[in-house]
Amino acid sequence: MEEKIRSLGSLHANHFSVHLHDVRLKTGEVSRRIKVEHPPAAAVVPFLDAERILMVRQWRYAVGRETLEIPAGKLDEGEDPPACARRELREETGYEAGRLLSLFSYYPAIGYSDEVIEIFAASGLTRASEERDEREISGLREVKLDEIYDLILEGTVRDGKTVLGLALLDLRRRRGDVPGDFFV
Amino acid sequence: MEEKIRSLGSLHANHFSVHLHDVRLKTGEVSRRIKVEHPPAAAVVPFLDAERILMVRQWRYAVGRETLEIPAGKLDEGEDPPACARRELREETGYEAGRLLSLFSYYPAIGYSDEVIEIFAASGLTRASEERDEREISGLREVKLDEIYDLILEGTVRDGKTVLGLALLDLRRRRGDVPGDFFV
Numbered sequence: 001m002e003e004k005i006r007s008l009g010s011l012h013a014n015h016f017s018v019h020l021h022d023v024r025l026k027t028g029e030v031s032r033r034i035k036v037e038h039p040p041a042a043a044v045v046p047f048l049d050a051e052r053i054l055m056v057r058q059w060r061y062a063v064g065r066e067t068l069e070i071p072a073g074k075l076d077e078g079e080d081p082p083a084c085a086r087r088e089l090r091e092e093t094g095y096e097a098g099r100l101l102s103l104f105s106y107y108p109a110i111g112y113s114d115e116v117i118e119i120f121a122a123s124g125l126t127r128a129s130e131e132r133d134e135r136e137i138s139g140l141r142e143v144k145l146d147e148i149y150d151l152i153l154e155g156t157v158r159d160g161k162t163v164l165g166l167a168l169l170d171l172r173r174r175r176g177d178v179p180g181d182f183f184v
Numbered sequence: 185m186e187e188k189i190r191s192l193g194s195l196h197a198n199h200f201s202v203h204l205h206d207v208r209l210k211t212g213e214v215s216r217r218i219k220v221e222h223p224p225a226a227a228v229v230p231f232l233d234a235e236r237i238l239m240v241r242q243w244r245y246a247v248g249r250e251t252l253e254i255p256a257g258k259l260d261e262g263e264d265p266p267a268c269a270r271r272e273l274r275e276e277t278g279y280e281a282g283r284l285l286s287l288f289s290y291y292p293a294i295g296y297s298d299e300v301i302e303i304f305a306a307s308g309l310t311r312a313s314e315e316r317d318e319r320e321i322s323g324l325r326e327v328k329l330d331e332i333y334d335l336i337l338e339g340t341v342r343d344g345k346t347v348l349g350l351a352l353l354d355l356r357r358r359r360g361d362v363p364g365d366f367f368v
Contacts, residue, residue: 008195013216018195018202020196021245034202062296105339107244110253115293160290160293
């Protein structure tokens with residue numbers, strides 16, 4: 001157990017904030033902790049069919065480069081994770097999800113952030129719009145599962161939630177947790 | 185591409201800092217971005233034998249609970265990732281690694297942090313010390329691989345790097361990337 005002694009400062013972005021706290025460790029010592037207070041988020045692995053997924057190209061300011069990821073984003077006020085996954089998929093790719101399957105809910109940066117990401121798989125995709133969010137997404141790419149494992153192992157895909165989504169789908173498939181008609 | 189216009193403030197913890205920037209999006213609009221500037225980190229899946237790993241119990245201030253994770257930590261100044269993985273394993277568990285295998289290097293929180301974590305598998309463990317870092321670690325637990333997949337699927341293990349380490353080892357095993365004598 002670590003207890004907050006005092007707050008030394010905060011930063012506020014559009015939808016989340018960061019705090020610097022002095023905390024008392026269980027040994028009695030005092031230390032400093034950064035705490036990112038982040039709304040829950042949802043991510044979605046969109047399956048075009050059993051062997052192909054849809055990924056988004058996106059500029060990431062924090063790492064200073066364009067990345068290849070699955071669609072994801074923060075929950076809006078009052079929104080639940082499945083609704084957020086469907087909305088982000090629609091906004092970032094123009095596709096509407098038919099079926100949605102929850103894969104895993106996890107802490108991406110447990111050392112300094114309270115963010116929780118719930119990852120879904122989506123199938124039965126239908127084209128809903130030709131538009132997508134141009135502020136965030138610079139392009140779409142269809143990738144075969146075989147190819148994406150190569151992109152992961154060679155270091156082209158380095159986004160945690162993307163790799164975790166694929167790994168958890170694989171684990172749940174082997175455990176028989178994925179309905180037989182999910183990809184139909 | 186997103187360009188920094190100005191810095192609006194910073195917070196400084198022991199070994200990393202957080203900045204709030206106004207940035208210009210590629211559409212020309214101005215937005216606000218949080219950027220955590222974090223040193224690189226290393227994590228390690230410690231194998232007692234081919235079927236059992238060692239995990240640490242740790243209080244996590246950001247999420248307000250005790251968690252079950254693999255050993256991990258930030259690189260010291262001038263330290264490389266394998267040296268960091270060996271040191272964190274020794275400090276958090278008292279074990280020295282015989283063999284070390286790089287599994288994956290990734291961005292855990294690509295939306296707001298530049299942190300990169302390189303995950304290793306370790307084998308050939310030998311007990312080096314009875315001491316461990318009491319400020320961080322409250323206990324050790326030996327877990328069988330079968331059991332840990334249950335802990336992941338039921339939501340007891342929710343730490344991203346821990347699940348990714350196991351998933352990447354599994355992927356590399358299936359690809360034949362893990363030397364036959366690694367677990368001997």
